[in-house]
Amino acid sequence: xxxxxxxxxxxxxxxxxxxxxxxxxxxxxxxxxxxxxxxxxxxxxxxxxxxxxxxxxxxxxxxxxxxxxxxxxxxxxxxxxxxxxxxxxxxxxxxxxxxxxxxxxxxxxxxxxxxxxxxxxxxxxxxxxxxxxxxxxxxxxxxxxxxxxxxxxxxxxxxxxxxxxxxxxxxxxxxxxxxxxxxxxxxxxxxxxxxxxxxxxxxxxxxxxxxxxxxxxxxxxxxxxxxxxxxxxxxxxxxxxxxxxxxxxxxxxxxxxxxxxxxxxxxxxxxxxxxxxxxxxxxxxxxxxxxxxxxxxxxxxxxxxxxxxxxxxxxxxxxxxxxxxxxxxxxxxxxxxxxxxxxxxxxxxxxxxxxxxxxxxxxxxxxxxxxxxxxxxxxxxxxxxxxxxxxxxxxxxxxxxxxxxxxxxxxxxxxxxxxxxxxxxxxxxxxxxxxxxxxxxxxxxxxxxxxxxxxxxxxxxxxxxxxxxxxxxxxxxxxxxxxxxxxxxxxxxxxxxxxxxxxxxxxxxxxxxxxxxxxxxxxxxxxxxxxxxxxxxxxxxxxxxxxxxxxxxxxxxxxxxxxxx
Numbered sequence: 414x415x416x417x418x419x420x421x422x423x424x425x426x427x428x429x430x431x432x433x434x435x436x437x438x439x440x441x442x443x444x445x446x447x448x449x450x451x452x453x454x455x456x457x458x459x460x461x462x463x464x465x466x467x468x469x470x471x472x473x474x475x476x477x478x479x480x481x482x483x484x485x486x487x488x489x490x491x492x493x494x495x496x497x498x499x500x501x502x503x504x505x506x507x508x509x510x511x512x513x514x515x516x517x518x519x520x521x522x523x524x525x526x527x528x529x530x531x532x533x534x535x536x537x538x539x540x541x542x543x544x545x546x547x548x549x550x551x552x553x554x555x556x557x558x559x560x561x562x563x564x565x566x567x568x569x570x571x572x573x574x575x576x577x578x579x580x581x582x583x584x585x586x587x588x589x590x591x592x593x594x595x596x597x598x599x600x601x602x603x604x605x606x607x608x609x610x611x612x613x614x615x616x617x618x619x620x621x622x623x624x625x626x627x628x629x630x631x632x633x634x635x636x637x638x639x640x641x642x643x644x645x646x647x648x649x650x651x652x653x654x655x656x657x658x659x660x661x662x663x664x665x666x667x668x669x670x671x672x673x674x675x676x677x678x679x680x681x682x683x684x685x686x687x688x689x690x691x692x693x694x695x696x697x698x699x700x701x702x703x704x705x706x707x708x709x710x711x712x713x714x715x716x717x718x719x720x721x722x723x724x725x726x727x728x729x730x731x732x733x734x735x736x737x738x739x740x741x742x743x744x745x746x747x748x749x750x751x752x753x754x755x756x757x758x759x760x761x762x763x764x765x766x767x768x769x770x771x772x773x774x775x776x777x778x779x780x781x782x783x784x785x786x787x788x789x790x791x792x793x794x795x796x797x798x799x800x801x802x803x804x805x806x807x808x809x810x811x812x813x814x815x816x817x818x819x820x821x822x823x824x825x826x827x828x829x830x831x832x833x834x835x836x837x838x839x840x841x842x843x844x845x846x847x848x849x850x851x852x853x854x855x856x857x858x859x860x861x862x863x864x865x866x867x868x869x870x871x872x873x874x875x876x877x878x879x880x881x882x883x884x885x886x887x888x889x890x891x892x893x894x895x896x897x898x899x900x901x902x903x904x905x906x907x908x909x910x911x912x913x914x915x916x917x918x919x920x921x922x923x924x925x926x927x928x929x930x931x932x933x934x935x936x937x938x939x940x941x942x943x944x945x946x947x948x949x950x951x952x953x954x955x956x957x958x959x960x961x962x963x964x965x966x967x968x969x970x971x972x973x974x975x976x977x978x
Contacts, residue, residue, distance in 0.1 A: 418466055421445035436469040438462045438633035441481055468631045473624040476632055476640045490635065493522040498642070500635070523634035532641060536625060538648060543618040545655045549664065550611045553604050556666055560604075562765075564597050567671045567690070574673055589690065593669070596690045600667035607663055614654050621648060721917055721930045721939045725978050726963065731947070732767050732972040739966045740794070740865075741780035741909075744957040745807070750974070752966055753778040755794060762807070775803050775812050780867065780953070782827045784847065788813070792822040792835055795865070802835065802845070816845055818852075824867030824877065824910070836866040836877065856892030867953070871912045871933070878907040878920060885910065885920055887935055896935030903940045904929045909953035913961070913977070921951040921965060928954060928965055947971060 422442030424431040433443025437452065439461040444452055452458045469477075482489050488502035495515035510516065526532060568590070575586045621644060628640050658664060672689045738756040745751065748765040760778055762770040777793030784790050787807050793799035799821050804814035818837075825835040833845040834855065839862035842855040860866040861881045868877040874895055876887050883905055887895040898904075905925035912918050916933030919941075926949060928942035942948055942965065952968040956977070966972035 418443045418469060421448055423448045433466055435463045435465055438464075438481065438636065462633050464631050471627045472631050472636075473627060473640075475643070476624070476628055476636055479636050479639045481633065481635050490519050493517045493519050500639070519635070523638050526634050526637050526641070527629050531645075532629070532637070535641060535644060535648065538652065539618055539622050539625065542648070542651050542655055543615065543622065546611055546615045546618060546651075549655070549658070550608060550615060552664065553608045553611065557601060557604055557608075560597055560601055560667060560669065563669045564593060567593060567669060570671050570673075593690045596669060600669070603663075604667060607658065610654070610658075614651050618651055621651075721932050721937060724917070724930060724939075724941065726941055726975040727978070728946075728973060729962070729976050730767055730974045732763055732974060734761060734763070734966065734970065734972050735769070736761055737969045739952055739968055739972070741778070741791075742953045742955050742964050742966045742972065743781055743783055743789070744955060744960070744962060744964055745783060746959070748960075750964060750972070751781065751789070752972065753781055753791065755779055760791065760805070771810065773805060773810050775805055777801070778803075779822070779865075780824045782825050782833070784827050784831075784833075790825060790827070790833055790847075792825045794823060795821045795838065802833070816850075818843065818845070823865050826869050828870060834868055834870065834875065836860050836868050838862055838866070842868065842875070842877070855890065857886075857888055865908060867908055867910045869910050869912050869918075871916045871918075876910060876912065876918055878910050880906050880908060880923075883907060885918065885931060885935075887918075898931050898935050898938060900929075900938065901925075903927055903938070909951070909955075909966075911954050911956040911963075913956050914958045919954050919956055919963065921948075921954045923950050923952060923968070926951065928963075942973075947973060 418433060418436050421429075421431045421433045421444055422440070424445055431445040431447075434446055435444050435449050436442075437444060437458070440452075440458065443466060444463075449463075452461070452463075483502035483505055486502050486504040488504060490500035490502055492501040492503070492506050492510075493499070493516070494501055494510050494513050495517060496513045497510065500519055501510055501516075506516065571586065571589060571593070575583070624640075625644065628637050632640065670691045672691050674689075732750065734752050736752065736754040736757065738754055739752050740755040741753040743751050749770060750763045752761045752763070753759075754761060755778065758774055758776055758778060760773045760775065760781070762772065764770050775791060777796055777799050779792045779794035779799070781789045781791045784804065789805050789807065791803045791805060793801050793803070800817060800819050802816040802818055802822055802825070803812045804816075805811065806813045818835075820840060820843075821838045822843075823836040823838065825833055827833055831847045833847060834842055835845075837843050838860055841860060842857045844853040844855060846852075855875065857875070857877070860877065861879050864880040866877050866879055868875060870876065874887050874889055876885065878885055883899055883901045885898040885904070885907060887897070889895060903925060904920060904922040904927060906923040907920050908923050909921045910918065918931040918933070920929050920931065921927070922929060926944040927940050928948070928951065929938055929940050931938045948965070948967065949970075950968045951965055953966050955964045956962075957964070961977045963975040963977050964972060965975070
């Protein structure tokens with residue numbers, strides 16, 4: 414255990430009090446300026462590891478307290494017993510480890526410990542667990558915010574229903590509002606309790622990272638070895654916390670909906686209830702991957718694939734884009750909607766409530782995809798100068814990176830690995846790795862040579878449209894066709910394409926004024942929207958898998974936002 418580092422240990426033995434300036438981990442004592450000179454020149458101590466007192470004080474207190482010599486025999490550790498996973502002095506070996514076979518010289522064990530796989534694994538695991546906890550915290554905070562939005566929306570629905578019934582239902586109306594408050598508070602309390610645990614673990618991980626950084630820079634190799642082993646045990650608790658809550662169902666989304674009594678529609682005199690607040694805990698789609706899991710399995714609650722026959726759409730909002738020639742759309746993580754206006758070379762950003770937020774004019778803009786870090790990638794279409802893909806920072810509202818692909822570029826999608834896949838017309842599909850900027854191509858069937866093609870991905874497959882032959886095709890990444898869908902009666906001149914988390918494919922038919930959903934295997938289809946719902950030459954569609962929202966945009970004027978259940 415470390416002695417008083419403020420006082421020179423050598424001078425203290427001579428009854429002289431002098432301030433120490435360095436700390437010797439081998440001698441386990443501080444040294445003043447004079448003693449430091451002798452220490453660095455003496456044959457027996459010239460190779461000892463030393464750090465300044467200021468640097469040594471940066472080590473975590475539990476690391477400073479680690480004994481580097483045997484407390485039982487007051488001798489230096491010289492041997493490490495692999496069987497018992499502990500350091501030993503010579504007397505320890507004789508008394509307690511004389512039958513142990515796997516004994517190693519302590520210098521061999523600690524050599525290179527700071528660059529060892531064990532140390533690197535702890536660094537990676539700390540970073541990984543912190544990232545997972547940050548994801549969980551963000552997810553819970555977003556769920557809290559969504560509950561508030563749902564509460565507001567439901568409150569409005571309740572108010573509208575209230576105005577359509579007689580005064581004698583007012584008391585029931587107030588009762589239901591109290592139920593809404595109680596339900597929201599109850600569910601929010603559950604989330605806050607979990608958030609408290611998450612923030613506690615997040616703080617612990619941050620402290621571990623800071624401690625590990627200090628150990629790596631200032632601790633002796635032996636201190637590092639022993640501290641690493643302690644930290645491995647403590648870190649297992651944080652890992653277990655993440656794995657436990659992802660499997661326990663605590664990350665199920667708390668969702669409130671409103672169920673109005675059917676009898677209210679007839680305003681019957683014997684109504685006993687204004688309605689019911691329903692809380693639905695939906696399985697969370699939060700993705701957590703472990704580096705230690707060789708198969709990189711998804712730590713999420715399994716969901717049951719939805720049949721396209723059971724899909725129901727509820728119109729949440731009609732959006733006035735106030736633009737012509739809309740070609741691409743998306744929904745940002747914060748709920749804002751974005752649309753490309755092809756002929757006007759601009760992007761329109763619209764708030765969740767339908768009001769316009771701002772516009773960007775980056776040049777040619779056809780289709781787009783969110784690529785993370787508050788950025789989007791925007792293709793430029795089929796104009797004569799359409800050879801660029803721009804990366805745009807949404808908050809800065811400007812182009813931050815440009816890819817000169819030297820050809821037309823239309824529909825675009827982003828893979829989980831960070832690779833853009835875009836349609837190059839008659840030349841097929843091309844790729845750009847956003848990390849290392851390398852380019853490639855995908856062997857695909859025919860794309861629209863003189864028209865437009867859109868693309869999306871699901872699992873290990875690529876799905877794309879070909880307006881010239883009225884086809885939706887599914888291929889794997891090697892270009893092998895998995896299935897093909899053609900039905901000109903319900904899907905004529907297909908353009909935009911998107912996919913939900915069950916692999917169901919949503920396609921707009923521009924000339925058929927329709928949105929058709931095709932099952933994940935291509936064997937079944939169903940028309941879910943038509944001109945009866947206001948579709949007029951729809952051009953693009955986007956399915957937000959995190960919120961189960963479907964955004965469909967006409968080429969001119971209006972877009973429609975639907976809840977999908």
